Amino acid sequence: MRVEILCTGDEILTGKTVNTNYSHIARRLSDVGLDVHWGTTVGDDRATLLAAFRQAGERADAVIVNGGLGPTVDDLSQEIAAEACGVKLVLSEHWMERMTQSYARRGRVMPANNKKQAMLPEGAEFIDNPIGTACGFAVTIGKARFLFTPGVPREMRRMLDEQVIPRLLKLGGITGVTKLKRFHSFGIGESRADEMLAGIPGLAIDGEIKLGFQAHFPELAARGATEAELTAKLAAIEAEVRRRLGNFVVAEDDASLERVVFEKLKAGGHTLAIGETFTSGAIASRLAPLLGADAVFRRGVIAAGVAADALRAESGTSHALVVLMQLDDGPDRPDFGATITVQIADAGGTVQRVARLVGGRDWVRIGAAELGLDCLRRHLLGLPVDERIDFERR
């Protein structure tokens, strides 16, 4: 099935807003085994919208339209959809009632221009929006089914998962279940990870379980008839991936390096102080937003020349992590590097790891933060802290 994504709106067309809705929709479709074949971006312009709908209707089997469902005059999706279908707009009494109630619950009167959001092409299939005033709908234009979603990311994301994807799977006759298994690694590059994972039995052979890379991290995509069947098939392969990547797997699925570190600290009843130079507080800013972090993360210091044992003593924490950087001199350049010193102090003393990273000023800063967190993870898990990583120069 050929699926397209059609994004509307001057903000997106002119580049004022980076089109993250597009990438979210495309990734989610890919997660469930649907491939996007074409993406279109057009502005809030009648003639262009109509042409875009018609051209997509000639190419695709299904089109997800995003945006243009708001209450203002430049929101044109319903109107142009009706024109492309050769029908008129009719009021959805159901949606009008839902919107009125929603305003009433908040003690407000619905503004008159919201009525526009209840005007749908005659005969359109209604698509619910449980958290906003822009309902979705579906119509057929040319040979394609068009599914309309609002531009507000939070509303679009929920409707995509709950309303749009199930319709697309049905349309494409896709049955069974899909599962994604993600491994987050630190210290091995994508091409080496690819080599390390080559030849795992059952992987990318029958095509049911495929190896891919998402943001440089290995990812297994599997399809099967049932959840149970899939889980069983994946178990052996997951174990083999873990075995081969070893200590370099820092987190799995929705977990992150910082969350793994935080959970381990919390489970041990530990507290942490962090000292950083030249990483702009990057480590603290990854740990601090985690829910409940304030119970564990006691103090962050951004200053030159902090020693982990002194910081630990000063802060009264069980652990202290210090990441110091000695940056190269001169202007930024691809081989700009830094020498990173990571110190971890706990009741048992201080461990230290020194590594030289190269790859430009920004990259080195990100790498240093990641290295510091990974050393802490390794220390907390009893793994070797000084295992050589791919990004390191000697």
Next chain:
Amino acid sequence: MRVEILCTGDEILTGKTVNTNYSHIARRLSDVGLDVHWGTTVGDDRATLLAAFRQAGERADAVIVNGGLGPTVDDLSQEIAAEACGVKLVLSEHWMERMTQSYARRGRVMPANNKKQAMLPEGAEFIDNPIGTACGFAVTIGKARFLFTPGVPREMRRMLDEQVIPRLLKLGGITGVTKLKRFHSFGIGESRADEMLAGIPGLAIDGEIKLGFQAHFPELAARGATEAELTAKLAAIEAEVRRRLGNFVVAEDDASLERVVFEKLKAGGHTLAIGETFTSGAIASRLAPLLGADAVFRRGVIAAGVAADALRAESGTSHALVVLMQLDDGPDRPDFGATITVQIADAGGTVQRVARLVGGRDWVRIGAAELGLDCLRRHLLGLPVDERIDFERR
């Protein structure tokens, strides 16, 4: 002139990579007075690429193609461009020589597959890439001139400014110069800024100088015959914008709030310590990356219950900024808020500003960091620190 942007590549199509090249190209075109009418995204697939080239060639006057110029087999732009033009690929001796020399200078031998990057459609106009191995080129498909650029952002950006935009301006018969004047504000929303700037003589009347908003900040876009004429025309309007927005203008053009604060501190020979709770070190992370920041920014502390005068004494700095947050209880929601306390200590004592911000957990964190920096700016400039802002609830 109708300009389109056509982005190619599976990484972009599948959403693995967010398409920031598109937004960069669209914004730069808009800066020089060229409007983008249509955006297309397709993958590394022969039939789809050919169809996309042909369809854009029917709609547009000019098309910027981005991506697909690399040395690997899935880079198809030259090949499909040649097919769409009905010509064959021929070797550019010039580019082959340039690439060979470039490798030789780095003491390396050019890999054989780089030759592919010197194969251009017969009769194509060569477009130089001064910093990479993917040269650009231009051909005519249908009624549109197609300009091909590499997907590597750094290379694309430079070629866009130096090679592509001048060609487009010539193609569109656009003469004269364009100038953008940006104002960064804090504390007034876009709609109120729009009201405050309504009716400025010469603004949006003859259309030569237009008021717009970029990321919620007011922006003047002007066109004129010469740089001198434009500067003269803009001067009076700029002054009026500054007068009307008053203390809420925090920076202009490429400056930022944090840079203004930093420059002011540096000029006064001051030093700074920062204390933050619940902002995840957001203020420190904005100041610390500025070039030369380590001479001014001495210490950042992320911890609960720091007082500015104590932090100043402890750090031995001339100034201390502390931003404390008392977050509402319960789950995140649109009316989730926080009470922000900003304290600034210097030799003259401590000033304090308390404000309540509402708008969800993430927004409140960002707002608190911005408020803290803005209070420090106001304090350093001798402006009132407690001027009410639009985002504040009482």
